[in-house]
Amino acid sequence: MTYELAIGDRSYSSWSLRGWLFFEKFGIPVKIRTCVLYTDEVQRLLADFAPARLVPAVRTPEGEVIGESIAILETLAERHPGAGLWPEDAAARIMARYMVAEMHAGFGALRGDCAMNLLKSYVDSAPSDAVLADLARIDLIWARARDRFGTDGPWLFGRYTAADAFFAPVATRIATYNLPVSAVARAYVAAHLADPSFRRWRAMGQAENLVQPSYYKPFAERPWPGPAPLPAEIAEGPSVNAACPYSGKPVTHFLRLDGRVWGFCNAFCRDKTLHDPEAWPKFMELLRSA
Numbered sequence: 391m392t393y394e395l396a397i398g399d400r401s402y403s404s405w406s407l408r409g410w411l412f413f414e415k416f417g418i419p420v421k422i423r424t425c426v427l428y429t430d431e432v433q434r435l436l437a438d439f440a441p442a443r444l445v446p447a448v449r450t451p452e453g454e455v456i457g458e459s460i461a462i463l464e465t466l467a468e469r470h471p472g473a474g475l476w477p478e479d480a481a482a483r484i485m486a487r488y489m490v491a492e493m494h495a496g497f498g499a500l501r502g503d504c505a506m507n508l509l510k511s512y513v514d515s516a517p518s519d520a521v522l523a524d525l526a527r528i529d530l531i532w533a534r535a536r537d538r539f540g541t542d543g544p545w546l547f548g549r550y551t552a553a554d555a556f557f558a559p560v561a562t563r564i565a566t567y568n569l570p571v572s573a574v575a576r577a578y579v580a581a582h583l584a585d586p587s588f589r590r591w592r593a594m595g596q597a598e599n600l601v602q603p604s605y606y607k608p609f610a611e612r613p614w615p616g617p618a619p620l621p622a623e624i625a626e627g628p629s630v631n632a633a634c635p636y637s638g639k640p641v642t643h644f645l646r647l648d649g650r651v652w653g654f655c656n657a658f659c660r661d662k663t664l665h666d667p668e669a670w671p672k673f674m675e676l677l678r679s680a
C-alpha cells in the first residue's frame with residue numbers, strides 16, 4: 391500500500407500541481423489518480439476520498455483522507471521528517487510556513503484574473519491594479535526569503551522546499567501572463583520553468599490534451615517562455631528499442647528524435663515524452679546508450 395493522490399487536469403489545476411510536487415520533489419512514493427475538472431469525473435473520483443470535495447486529495451496507506459493542500463503538506467512533513475519538506479533552520483521554517491499560509495489564503499486577484507494555463511503564454515495580459523498589488527507583495531516576500539535564507543541556491547530557501555512547491559503555480563502565471571516583477575523574481579520564475587519535475591508535469595498536461603475554455607484569454611500569444619523542448623515528432627515503428635523505457639513492456643507507440651525512432655508501450659507515455667524528451671531521465675538514458 392502507498393499514498394494515493396487525486397488530481398485534476400495537469401495544465402490547469404494549480405492546487406493539483408502543488409500536491410503532486412510534495413510527493414515528486416521529496417521522493418515520497420504515490421499512486422496518482424486523475425479526473426477532468428468540471429465533469430462528473432471529479433465527484434466520481436472523490437467518492438473514494440470522502441469527505442474531500444476538491445483536488446488535490448490524499449489517502450494515506452492506512453486509509454486516512456486529507457484534503458486542502460496545506461494540510462496535505464503538514465501531514466507529509468510530520469510523517470516524513472527526513473524528506474526535507476520544510477527548511478532545517480528554525481527561522482527559515484517560520485518564514486516558509488508564513489509564506490505558505492499567505493499563499494494558501496491570499497493573492498485572490500492574481501489567482502482570479504490569471505488562471506493557471508500551462509498550454510498558453512501571452513505577450514501582454516493587461517494586469518489590473520489589484521493583480522499588480524499582489525505581484526508587489528509576492529516580489530517582496532520572495533526577495534525577503536531569498537536575501538535572508540536563499541543565497542546558496544536558486545530557491546526561496548536555497549534548496550527546494552515545500553514553499554517553492556506552493557509558489558510554483560504563481561511562477562507559471564508570472565511567466566505565461568508575462569507579468570512585471572523584479573529581476574530577482576524573474577530568475578526565480580525561470581528556475582521553476584527549468585525544474586525537471588515541473589517540466590514532466592507540464593509534458594503530461596500536454597499529453598492529456600484537455601481544453602478548458604474558461605482558462606483561455608483573448609491576448610496575443612507568444613512562445614513558451616521556458617526551456618525549448620528537443621524537437622520530437624510522432625512516427626511509425628519499428629523502433630530502435632523493443633521495450634518501453636518506462637515499463638519494460640513491448641512497444642506499440644512511436645516517436646522520432648535525432649533521426650531515429652523510439653518506442654513506448656502506450657500513447658500517454660509516447661506523448662509525455664514527445665512534448666519534452668529531456669524531462670524524462672529513463673528516455674534520455676535510452677537515447678544516449680543506443
Ligand SMILES: N[C@@H](CCC(=O)N[C@@H](CS)C(=O)NCC(=O)O)C(=O)O
Pocket residue numbers: 398402403404405406427428432443444445446457458459460494
Ligand atoms: N483550498 C484548496 C483548493 C483546491 C481547489 O480549488 N481545487 C480545484 C482545482 S485547482 C478543484 O478541485 N476544483 C474542482 C471543483 O471545483 O469542482 C487546496 O488548498 O487544496
